[in-house]
Amino acid sequence: MDIVRSFNDFVPGHIVEFKYYWIWHQGILTEVDPTKKTIKVIHYGTKHLFATRTIVEEEFEVDPLKQDIYISRADPQYSYTPDEVIGKARNRLGEQKWKSGNRSYDLCRQCVFK
Structure with missing residues (x-):
């Protein structure tokens, strides 16, 4: 993962x-x-820390100069195109299959990697 220093890094x-x-x-x-x-x-979002996790599309205000935010660029040989990744993620909006052993990275892995 690379640290984001400006909006151009996203x-x-x-x-x-x-x-x-x-x-x-x-x-x-x-x-x-x-x-x-x-x-x-x-991502797997929630209204509060102990609520049911639901896959949502959420907007966040960010300042890369004041916050630590990282981006992972997957090897194109082993991953879907960015449009395919977004499509796969959007197809899962509303899903509530999160289990306590899951990590938010599980959703990402399933959408990004072939």
């Missing part, structure tokens, strides 16, 4: 890692808006 269809409820969390980056300083991410 690449839709790749995995981003960021703090979510003070815990390191991963999701699929779908959109970047440098003007609004926001990114959209598909």
Whole structure:
């Protein structure tokens, strides 16, 4: 994973890692808006820490200069194209198959790698 230093480092269809409820969390980056300083991410989200996890597409305000955010660029030989990754992730929106042993990275792995 590479640290994000500017909005130019964000690449839709790749995995981003960021703090979510003070815990390191991963999701699929779908959109970047440098003007609004926001990114959209598909991930296992929740309304509060102990609620049921649901795959959602959520917008976050970010400042790469003040926050630690990482991006993972998968080897194209072993991964789907960014459009395919986003499509696979969007097809799972609303899913609630998260189990306590799962990690947010499991969703990313299933969408990114062949």
